[in-house]
Structures are given as structure tokens and as C-alpha cells.
Amino acid sequence: MSVSPVPDGYHTVTPYLVVRDPRQLIAFLQQAFAAELSFPPMQDPGGRIAHAEMRLGDSVLMLGEPPAGSPERPGMVHLYLSDVDAAYQRALGAGAKSLRPPENQFYGDRSAGVEDGNGNCWWLATHFEDLSEEEMRRRAAAQH
Numbered sequence: 001m002s003v004s005p006v007p008d009g010y011h012t013v014t015p016y017l018v019v020r021d022p023r024q025l026i027a028f029l030q031q032a033f034a035a036e037l038s039f040p041p042m043q044d045p046g047g048r049i050a051h052a053e054m055r056l057g058d059s060v061l062m063l064g065e066p067p068a069g070s071p072e073r074p075g076m077v078h079l080y081l082s083d084v085d086a087a088y089q090r091a092l093g094a095g096a097k098s099l100r101p102p103e104n105q106f107y108g109d110r111s112a113g114v115e116d117g118n119g120n121c122w123w124l125a126t127h128f129e130d131l132s133e134e135e136m137r138r139r140a141a142a143q144h
Contacts, residue, residue, distance in 0.1 A: 009060065016062040018073035019118035022049040025063055028116050029054050031094040033079065033087060035061070057081075074119040084126040088112040091122065106139040107131065 006012055019025050022041065029035035038060065039053035051064045056079065066072055081087045085102045091114040092098060099113030099121060108129035114122050131139070 011059060014060050014062055015075060015077055016064075016073075017075050017077075017118070017120055018064055018066045018070075019120065020065065020072055021118055022052060022063050022065055025116060025118050025120070026052060026054065028091075028094045028096070029056065029061070032091040032096065032114075032116075032122075033081070072119070074121075076121040076123065078123045078125065080125050080127060082126065084110050084112055084124045087124050088114065091116075091124070096122070104128070106143055107136050 017025065026035075026037060026041075030037070033056055035054040035056045037052065038055040039051070041049040041052040044050050048065045048067075049063075051062065054061045054063065061077070079087075088098075088102050094116075096114035096116050099115055100111075102110055102112040102124075104110050108131045109125040109127050111123060111125040114124070116122065
């Protein structure tokens, strides 16, 4: 029996955030986006969280602390959610800083942005309109 190169439940691309306080990030993801801890934190002998995994909808997000002497690697993550407005409010309630309040965009998404306490930027969106590439380009040009 052959083994799949991508494990069941994962996608080809999986974000991995290396942050100074993964415990804070785990709590933020649970409170703001109802993320579930799918792989509990593995700690090294010094108590540093070397690896953990969260499930957000149909996707996995890996995270951990940087090894001594290595830099953090916060990132920017885009999440599609069923209710961007509610998620934005939950994120603020979980301690996030607003980068942009929810608003409808020309490309058919309602989107917002927040930054968590580890410096990760979360772009939140709810898709509300399917557009052809031609219509999207027309609308983009009309904005300038």
C-alpha cells in the first residue's frame, strides 16, 4: 500500500507560524475563530513549544516557538469565514488590533483585517459575489 505525499486532512500548502508566544496564539485562535487544537503542543525539555497544530475549518495551521537564537516568523494569513463581521468582533474581543474594519470589496468579498498579539496579520473574508475576471478588472479600474 502506498503512502500519500500529503497526509489525510491536510492540503498542499499549510501555513506555519513561528511566534514568541504560541500559547497566546492558540488561545486567540480558539476564541476568535473557533479553531480546534488538532495536535497538542510538543514541548522540548526547556518547556518551549516546538510544534502544535490548529484546525480552522477545513485547514491546518502549524505553529511553534523559535529555537534559541532563531527569529520569529509571524505571517499574514487569509481566512474565509461564514460571517466576517462576527469573526472581526470576536478577534477584537480576543485582543487583536484592527487593521481594517469589515467592508465590501470590488472583487466580491466582504473583508477585514486584524493583528494578533504575536504580530500575525489575519485577513478575514466572506465571499458574497462570484465575478468573471473581466468584471473584476473592470471594477478595479473604476476605483482609480
